[in-house]
Amino acid sequence: MTAFVLVPGMFTGTHVWQDTAARLTAAGAGAHPVALTGLDGPPRPEGGGIDLETHIADVVAVLDSVGAADRKVVLVGHDYGIHPAVGAADRRAGLVDRIVYLDSGMPRDGAPALAAVPDQSLRERLTAGGGGAGDVLRPPATRAEWDSWGSTEGVSDPLLDRLTALAAPQPTGTLLQPLRLTGAVADVPTTGVLCTGNGTSIEMVQMLVGFGDPALRALVDPRVTFFELATGHWPMLSRPAELADVLLRAAAGEGHRLEPVEETEPPVHLRPFVLDVPEVPRERHGNVDLHLPDTPEPRPAVLFVHGGPVPADARPTPRDWPTLTGYARCAAAGGAVGAVVDHRLHDLSDYERAAADVAAAVDLVRADPRVDADRVALWFFSGGGPIAADWLDAPPPWLRCLAATYPVLAPLPNWGMSGDRFAPARAVAHAGALPVVLTRVGLEMPEIAATVEKFLAAAEECGANVEVFDVPHGHHAFETVDPTDESREAVRRAVRAVLTRLDRPGTR
Structure with missing residues (x-):
């Protein structure tokens, strides 16, 4: 017999597992939702607060009660x-x-659960000691x-109303206390x-593993499997039957295994x-490389901005990646200065400093006498x-073209x-006559493709000047x-389109 121990996420309790647990039980398994202290479990301990260790003890108590030699125990953790x-x-x-x-994220020894909270501004407030009412969020x-x-x-809507009605304040100590692991x-x-409606897929994880991030190397172990559910972040509410089936299959060792990086x-x-x-001649200026055309007079420039997040210790850095150097050389071969910037997008919380790096790189490139x-x-x-x-929100007059290739928009x-600062699908309404050259791939990851279609719908509605180059396969x-x-x-056409717009005289 398999016993599933089900641990709820932020603000929630055993009630979220009701339908999934019923389906697991009907399939002959045991289902044991964990009541976490201060949420829907025991009341606050006398004379003490509630922290991560409190909730670990709650789960340990359930494991001790269901663990036995004749049972297989599968421990399920959602979100927090x-x-x-x-x-x-x-x-x-x-x-x-x-x-x-x-x-959910991947907890690490010494890291608090707060590190996995998606809202950056909330992380900053809680770290600074604010953002919660007393000691709860x-x-x-x-x-x-x-x-x-x-x-x-x-x-x-009825289930979302019930989720709201039964939600409980989250003790901030559960988010701020670092997780301590022995390694066992x-x-x-x-x-x-992975819930694809929440922006994650197996293909995306495989791509991240390919970057060589040491933190993800363990994911190619054959004992690690993956499933996808085409729904949002609360599959126990939106797809309880499918979730129960996936959990039963996971218990049997089924699932997709990632390809190891050879x-x-x-x-x-x-x-x-x-x-x-x-x-072509290449010069390095701080975090910017210039690939120079063979021409004496000042030439237009194209600044290439890599994607990410890219691990901080990744080597080589993006400005030495073949794709970026290849495009920069294409620009130089066409008579423009091809510039590539290494920006500091190492984590999803880094967009502000990465944007500042890009703005500084623009200033450096424009100040070069060539x-x-x-x-x-x-x-x-x-x-x-x-x-x-x-740049879409307020295009400066010197910005003659903005290009994007398989972008997240x-x-x-x-x-x-x-906030809405980093949302090109919103900002395109302010782009005016700025030419936009978009390269779209036909076999894009669905979660990214959805952002491109959202952008194009917004661009059509406001009459933005967008030209799309498709790569169907x-x-x-x-x-x-x-x-x-x-x-x-596709590369030749996109490069030609950008260089053509740079060579046009006058303003947009």
Whole structure:
């Protein structure tokens, strides 16, 4: 018999598991939702606060009550619940056969659960000692407020009303206390259940693993499996039957396994560029490289902005990646200065400083005497796309073109971005006559493709000047993933379109 121990997330309690638990029980398994202290579990301890260790103890107590030699125990943590779940599994590793990460982050030793909270401004307030009422964080008071904690896609209005009515204040100590692990949990097999409606997919995780982030290396272990659910962040409410089926399959060791990064082959982002472009003189100025055309007079410039997040210790850095150097050489071959900036988008909370790096790089490029400061284009890739919003909102007269290739053009639901600064799909309404050159791949990850379609719908509504180049059989990063004639032609067309707009005299 399999016993599922179900740990709820922020503001929630055992009630969220009701339908999923019933389906697990009907399938012959045991279902044991955990009541967390201060949420819907025991009351606050006398003379003490509630912290992460309190909730770990709650989970340990349930594990001790259900663990037995004739049972397989699967520990499921949703959202914040993965932190006490992993902490409990570390203390009772011998009782846990598998941990299921249900649309959650990856807790690390020494890191508080606050690090996984999606709202950056809230993280800053709580770290500074504010943002909570007393020692609790108030739950969402309306349906709309739940969206800042994850996509509510698929959750009916009555269920969302019930979620709101039963929500409980989250003790801030549970978010601020660092998780302490002995390492025993590392030997427990795991399964990740990714909710694509919340902005995560297996393909995206595989891409991140390809960057070589040491924190993600463990995900290619054959004991690690993955499932996707086409719904938002609360699948126990929106898809309880599908979730129960996935949990049963996870318990049986089923699921998708990631492809290991072969050490004999370069990762995707370091494979050769799709075009064979001759090298040109290159100069390094701080965090900006200039690829220079063979011409004495000042020339227009294209600044290429990489995607991310990219781990801070990734080597080589993006300005040495074949895709970025390849495009920069294409620009130089066409008579423009090709500039590439290494910006500091290492985490989803880094967009402000990455945007500042890009703005500083623009100033550096325009100040170079070999650059015609009145003819500059900005070209954004992948996760660098949100930074384009600043330039769409208020295009300066010297910005002759803005290009984007397989970009993210609206924050994904699980990014938790407050405000609307980094939302090109909103900012395009202010772009005026600024030419936008967009390269769209036909085999894009669905969660990113949705942001592109949102952008194009907004652009059509406001009459923005957007030209789209499609790569029907292209994947994300097609310039190194898909070495085809279609890919080569797509790069040539996009580069030609940008350079043409730079060469046009006068203002937009």
